[in-house]
Amino acid sequence: DAGVTQSPTHLIKTRGQQVTLRCSPKSGHDTVSWYQQALGQGPQFIFQYYEEEERQRGNFPDRFSGHQFPNYSSELNVNALLLGDSALYLCASSTLGRGGGETQYFGPGTRLLVL
């Protein structure tokens, strides 16, 4: 049973460019959440997708957008990259259930470096 997978593992971009990160959820999961984790800090919630719609959003600008496909996989897009966008981007999958009790399973992350 494959867990959560993310691609690519590492990425280097320059300021102003756009980036797309991809995530495939754990088998049987229908909900995908994205997090940004700066070095030495805890993950920060970006948004969550369910049934191809954004259900919840954290305090991130509109430069961060996403998409969920019918097979539950998801993409995170970041436009007009800033140096401060350099971070580990984590995808987590879960099943829509009792809200706070749902267990999220994380992928290995994509390390983004913006130069």
Added chain:
Amino acid sequence: LAKTTQPISMDSYEGQEVNITCSHNNIATNDYITWYQQFPSQGPRFIIQGYKTKVTNEVASLFIPADRKSSTLSLPRVSLSDTAVYYCLVGMDSNYQLIWGAGTKLIIKP
């Protein structure tokens, strides 16, 4: 939104039992408490989840007092490979958004 407070760091030795306590004074009635472990440059790994009293699995125990304003993760007989950052999370039933604190950096020494 419920906020969690954990010690920034802890040290222990191989073979010892380690207890990490998390405070969550504003926990709501329907919130769950979840602990994750994270190694450098890897995604967090689920350890244990509970609502009240005590929960035990093959890797850890979680103790939650009756008022649920705190919780303690107990790791029995730690090894060097348990060196990691441990996050305490309070799950929000209302908006499904997990609140991540700064975590506790646990260092296990030989």
